[in-house]
Amino acid sequence: MATQRALTGKIALVTGAGRGIGRAIAGRLAHDGALVGVHYGHSADAAQEVVAEIRKNGGRAFPVEAELGVPGDADAVFAAFDAGLRAESGGFEGVLDILVNNAGVSGSGPVGQAVPEVFDRMIAVNAKAPFFLVQGALPRMRDGGRIINISSLATRRAFPESVAYAMSKGALDTMTLCLAKELGGRGITVNTVGPGFIETDMNARRRKTPEARAALAARSVFDRIGRPSDVADVVAFLACDDSRWITGQYLDVSGGTDL
Numbered sequence: 001m002a003t004q005r006a007l008t009g010k011i012a013l014v015t016g017a018g019r020g021i022g023r024a025i026a027g028r029l030a031h032d033g034a035l036v037g038v039h040y041g042h043s044a045d046a047a048q049e050v051v052a053e054i055r056k057n058g059g060r061a062f063p064v065e066a067e068l069g070v071p072g073d074a075d076a077v078f079a080a081f082d083a084g085l086r087a088e089s090g091g092f093e094g095v096l097d098i099l100v101n102n103a104g105v106s107g108s109g110p111v112g113q114a115v116p117e118v119f120d121r122m123i124a125v126n127a128k129a130p131f132f133l134v135q136g137a138l139p140r141m142r143d144g145g146r147i148i149n150i151s152s153l154a155t156r157r158a159f160p161e162s163v164a165y166a167m168s169k170g171a172l173d174t175m176t177l178c179l180a181k182e183l184g185g186r187g188i189t190v191n192t193v194g195p196g197f198i199e200t201d202m203n204a205r206r207r208k209t210p211e212a213r214a215a216l217a218a219r220s221v222f223d224r225i226g227r228p229s230d231v232a233d234v235v236a237f238l239a240c241d242d243s244r245w246i247t248g249q250y251l252d253v254s255g256g257t258d259l
Helices: 019-033 044-056 075-090 116-137 160-186 201-208 210-217 226-238
Strands: 011-014 035-040 062-066 097-102 141-150 187-193 251-252
Touching: 011 019, 011 075, 019 035, 019 044, 019 062, 019 097, 019 226, 035 044, 035 075, 044 062, 062 075, 097 116, 097 226, 116 141, 116 160, 141 160, 141 226, 160 187, 187 226, 201 210, 201 251, 226 251
Parallel strands: 011 035, 011 097, 035 062, 097 141, 141 187, 187 251
Antiparallel strands: none
Protein backbone atom coordinates (compact mmCIF):
# COMPACT_ATOMS: atom_id res chain seq x y z
CA MET A 1 0.00 0.00 0.00
CA ALA A 2 1.36 3.44 -0.96
CA THR A 3 2.18 5.77 1.89
CA GLN A 4 0.06 8.93 1.96
CA ARG A 5 2.15 11.95 1.19
CA ALA A 6 2.44 14.77 3.73
CA LEU A 7 0.32 17.29 1.80
CA THR A 8 -2.29 15.01 0.27
CA GLY A 9 -5.62 16.85 0.10
CA LYS A 10 -4.01 20.28 0.52
CA ILE A 11 -4.40 23.15 -1.94
CA ALA A 12 -1.48 25.55 -2.40
CA LEU A 13 -0.76 28.80 -4.20
CA VAL A 14 2.86 29.72 -4.95
CA THR A 15 3.48 33.17 -6.40
CA GLY A 16 6.29 33.72 -8.87
CA ALA A 17 6.46 29.98 -9.53
CA GLY A 18 7.58 30.05 -13.14
CA ARG A 19 11.29 30.19 -12.35
CA GLY A 20 13.95 29.76 -9.72
CA ILE A 21 12.95 29.29 -6.10
CA GLY A 22 9.22 29.47 -6.84
CA ARG A 23 9.50 26.72 -9.43
CA ALA A 24 11.31 24.47 -6.96
CA ILE A 25 8.74 25.18 -4.25
CA ALA A 26 5.80 24.39 -6.54
CA GLY A 27 7.41 21.14 -7.60
CA ARG A 28 8.21 20.07 -4.07
CA LEU A 29 4.72 20.84 -2.70
CA ALA A 30 3.17 18.92 -5.60
CA HIS A 31 5.55 16.02 -4.97
CA ASP A 32 4.31 15.95 -1.39
CA GLY A 33 0.71 15.66 -2.56
CA ALA A 34 -0.62 19.22 -2.76
CA LEU A 35 -2.65 20.57 -5.67
CA VAL A 36 -0.59 23.63 -6.63
CA GLY A 37 -1.57 26.88 -8.30
CA VAL A 38 1.54 27.96 -10.23
CA HIS A 39 1.35 31.75 -10.35
CA TYR A 40 3.20 33.85 -12.89
CA GLY A 41 3.11 37.40 -14.15
CA HIS A 42 4.74 37.34 -17.58
CA SER A 43 6.62 34.03 -17.99
CA ALA A 44 3.71 32.03 -19.40
CA ASP A 45 5.87 29.47 -21.21
CA ALA A 46 7.98 28.86 -18.12
CA ALA A 47 4.92 28.43 -15.91
CA GLN A 48 3.38 25.98 -18.36
CA GLU A 49 6.64 24.02 -18.25
CA VAL A 50 6.38 23.86 -14.47
CA VAL A 51 2.80 22.61 -14.64
CA ALA A 52 3.72 20.03 -17.31
CA GLU A 53 6.70 18.81 -15.30
CA ILE A 54 4.61 18.43 -12.15
CA ARG A 55 1.96 16.46 -14.03
CA LYS A 56 4.60 14.29 -15.70
CA ASN A 57 5.91 13.40 -12.25
CA GLY A 58 2.45 12.39 -11.05
CA GLY A 59 1.52 15.61 -9.29
CA ARG A 60 -1.32 18.06 -9.78
CA ALA A 61 -0.97 21.71 -10.75
CA PHE A 62 -2.52 24.47 -12.81
CA PRO A 63 -1.30 27.88 -14.02
CA VAL A 64 -2.41 31.15 -12.42
CA GLU A 65 -1.76 34.26 -14.49
CA ALA A 66 -1.86 37.73 -12.92
CA GLU A 67 0.61 40.59 -12.80
CA LEU A 68 1.66 41.78 -9.35
CA GLY A 69 2.41 45.36 -8.41
CA VAL A 70 -0.55 46.84 -10.26
CA PRO A 71 -3.98 47.97 -8.99
CA GLY A 72 -6.28 45.04 -8.28
CA ASP A 73 -3.48 42.48 -8.43
CA ALA A 74 -4.63 40.35 -5.47
CA ASP A 75 -8.19 40.16 -6.81
CA ALA A 76 -6.84 39.13 -10.22
CA VAL A 77 -4.68 36.42 -8.66
CA PHE A 78 -7.60 34.84 -6.83
CA ALA A 79 -9.95 35.13 -9.80
CA ALA A 80 -7.42 33.18 -11.88
CA PHE A 81 -6.71 30.81 -9.00
CA ASP A 82 -10.40 29.99 -8.48
CA ALA A 83 -10.92 29.45 -12.21
CA GLY A 84 -7.96 27.10 -12.41
CA LEU A 85 -8.95 25.29 -9.25
CA ARG A 86 -12.46 24.78 -10.51
CA ALA A 87 -11.20 23.39 -13.82
CA GLU A 88 -8.56 21.16 -12.23
CA SER A 89 -10.50 19.77 -9.29
CA GLY A 90 -14.14 20.06 -10.33
CA GLY A 91 -14.85 21.80 -7.05
CA PHE A 92 -13.13 23.37 -4.05
CA GLU A 93 -13.53 26.86 -5.47
CA GLY A 94 -12.61 29.41 -2.83
CA VAL A 95 -10.51 26.97 -0.79
CA LEU A 96 -6.83 27.31 0.12
CA ASP A 97 -4.49 25.66 2.62
CA ILE A 98 -1.02 26.97 1.79
CA LEU A 99 0.00 30.41 0.53
CA VAL A 100 3.64 30.94 -0.40
CA ASN A 101 4.48 34.60 -1.07
CA ASN A 102 7.54 34.03 -3.21
CA ALA A 103 7.27 36.50 -6.10
CA GLY A 104 9.68 39.38 -5.94
CA VAL A 105 11.67 41.88 -7.98
CA SER A 106 15.18 43.21 -7.47
CA GLY A 107 17.37 45.75 -9.18
CA SER A 108 17.80 48.49 -6.59
CA GLY A 109 21.17 50.10 -5.96
CA PRO A 110 22.69 52.11 -3.14
CA VAL A 111 20.70 55.00 -1.73
CA GLY A 112 22.54 57.57 -3.82
CA GLN A 113 21.38 55.89 -7.03
CA ALA A 114 17.78 55.27 -5.99
CA VAL A 115 14.91 56.56 -8.10
CA PRO A 116 11.29 56.74 -6.99
CA GLU A 117 9.97 54.53 -9.79
CA VAL A 118 12.21 51.60 -8.86
CA PHE A 119 11.56 52.05 -5.15
CA ASP A 120 7.79 52.11 -5.72
CA ARG A 121 8.02 48.96 -7.84
CA MET A 122 9.95 47.15 -5.10
CA ILE A 123 7.38 48.03 -2.47
CA ALA A 124 4.42 47.25 -4.74
CA VAL A 125 5.58 43.74 -5.67
CA ASN A 126 7.63 42.66 -2.67
CA ALA A 127 5.53 44.10 0.18
CA LYS A 128 2.14 45.45 -0.87
CA ALA A 129 1.15 42.49 -3.07
CA PRO A 130 1.88 39.86 -0.39
CA PHE A 131 -0.06 41.91 2.16
CA PHE A 132 -3.21 41.99 0.06
CA LEU A 133 -2.75 38.42 -1.11
CA VAL A 134 -2.89 37.39 2.54
CA GLN A 135 -5.98 39.53 2.99
CA GLY A 136 -7.62 37.76 0.07
CA ALA A 137 -6.42 34.35 1.18
CA LEU A 138 -7.73 34.42 4.75
CA PRO A 139 -11.47 34.10 4.03
CA ARG A 140 -10.79 31.01 1.93
CA MET A 141 -7.98 29.49 4.01
CA ARG A 142 -9.00 26.48 6.04
CA ASP A 143 -8.10 26.37 9.73
CA GLY A 144 -4.66 24.89 10.23
CA GLY A 145 -3.40 26.56 7.06
CA ARG A 146 0.06 27.83 6.28
CA ILE A 147 1.38 31.22 5.17
CA ILE A 148 5.04 31.19 4.15
CA ASN A 149 6.78 34.40 3.14
CA ILE A 150 10.01 34.27 1.14
CA SER A 151 12.19 37.09 2.41
CA SER A 152 15.96 37.47 2.07
CA LEU A 153 19.21 37.35 3.99
CA ALA A 154 19.42 41.03 3.02
CA THR A 155 17.05 41.84 5.91
CA ARG A 156 19.51 40.38 8.45
CA ARG A 157 22.83 41.39 6.91
CA ALA A 158 23.94 44.76 5.57
CA PHE A 159 23.63 44.93 1.78
CA PRO A 160 23.80 48.66 1.06
CA GLU A 161 23.98 47.95 -2.68
CA SER A 162 20.37 46.70 -2.48
CA VAL A 163 18.84 48.92 0.17
CA ALA A 164 15.35 49.33 -1.36
CA TYR A 165 15.11 45.59 -1.99
CA ALA A 166 16.16 44.86 1.58
CA MET A 167 13.59 47.32 2.92
CA SER A 168 10.79 45.77 0.88
CA LYS A 169 11.68 42.27 2.06
CA GLY A 170 12.01 43.48 5.64
CA ALA A 171 8.32 44.37 5.49
CA LEU A 172 7.57 40.65 5.07
CA ASP A 173 9.48 39.84 8.24
CA THR A 174 7.36 42.29 10.21
CA MET A 175 4.13 41.09 8.59
CA THR A 176 5.01 37.53 9.59
CA LEU A 177 5.23 38.47 13.27
CA CYS A 178 1.93 40.31 13.29
CA LEU A 179 0.00 37.68 11.35
CA ALA A 180 1.34 34.81 13.43
CA LYS A 181 -0.17 36.34 16.55
CA GLU A 182 -3.43 37.30 14.86
CA LEU A 183 -4.05 33.93 13.23
CA GLY A 184 -2.91 31.57 15.97
CA GLY A 185 -6.47 31.02 17.12
CA ARG A 186 -7.26 29.41 13.79
CA GLY A 187 -4.22 27.15 13.91
CA ILE A 188 -2.71 28.99 10.93
CA THR A 189 1.07 29.25 11.13
CA VAL A 190 2.94 32.15 9.53
CA ASN A 191 6.67 31.99 8.95
CA THR A 192 9.39 33.67 6.93
CA VAL A 193 12.13 31.89 5.00
CA GLY A 194 15.25 33.97 4.36
CA PRO A 195 17.42 32.57 1.54
CA GLY A 196 21.00 33.64 1.07
CA PHE A 197 22.68 33.50 -2.32
CA ILE A 198 20.73 31.02 -4.45
CA GLU A 199 21.57 30.04 -8.02
CA THR A 200 18.75 31.84 -9.83
CA ASP A 201 18.38 34.46 -12.55
CA MET A 202 18.03 37.17 -9.90
CA ASN A 203 21.70 37.05 -8.90
CA ALA A 204 23.22 35.77 -12.17
CA ARG A 205 25.25 38.96 -12.46
CA ARG A 206 27.14 37.94 -9.34
CA ARG A 207 28.29 34.67 -10.98
CA LYS A 208 29.59 35.92 -14.33
CA THR A 209 33.18 34.73 -13.84
CA PRO A 210 34.66 31.66 -12.13
CA GLU A 211 36.33 33.98 -9.63
CA ALA A 212 33.08 35.74 -8.79
CA ARG A 213 31.30 32.42 -8.47
CA ALA A 214 33.97 31.06 -6.13
CA ALA A 215 33.86 34.20 -3.99
CA LEU A 216 30.08 33.90 -3.65
CA ALA A 217 30.33 30.21 -2.75
CA ALA A 218 32.97 30.96 -0.12
CA ARG A 219 30.52 33.11 1.83
CA SER A 220 28.70 29.91 2.90
CA VAL A 221 30.30 27.55 5.41
CA PHE A 222 29.59 24.77 2.88
CA ASP A 223 31.59 26.56 0.17
CA ARG A 224 28.86 26.39 -2.42
CA ILE A 225 26.06 28.55 -3.77
CA GLY A 226 22.58 27.56 -2.64
CA ARG A 227 20.20 25.68 -4.89
CA PRO A 228 16.46 26.40 -5.22
CA SER A 229 15.78 22.96 -3.74
CA ASP A 230 17.59 24.01 -0.54
CA VAL A 231 14.84 26.58 -0.02
CA ALA A 232 11.99 24.44 -1.32
CA ASP A 233 12.73 21.66 1.16
CA VAL A 234 12.43 24.08 4.09
CA VAL A 235 9.17 25.49 2.71
CA ALA A 236 7.81 21.94 2.38
CA PHE A 237 8.56 21.34 6.05
CA LEU A 238 6.79 24.54 7.07
CA ALA A 239 3.81 23.56 4.92
CA CYS A 240 3.27 20.18 6.56
CA ASP A 241 1.92 19.17 9.94
CA ASP A 242 5.40 18.50 11.35
CA SER A 243 5.86 22.28 11.67
CA ARG A 244 2.60 22.87 13.57
CA TRP A 245 4.39 24.31 16.64
CA ILE A 246 6.48 26.81 14.67
CA THR A 247 5.04 30.24 13.91
CA GLY A 248 6.19 33.84 13.74
CA GLN A 249 9.72 32.76 12.91
CA TYR A 250 12.43 33.80 10.47
CA LEU A 251 14.27 30.73 9.20
CA ASP A 252 17.71 31.54 7.85
CA VAL A 253 18.30 29.38 4.77
CA SER A 254 21.65 30.80 3.73
CA GLY A 255 24.03 27.92 4.30
CA GLY A 256 25.68 29.81 7.13
CA THR A 257 26.53 32.83 4.99
CA ASP A 258 28.94 35.27 6.64
CA LEU A 259 28.97 33.49 9.99
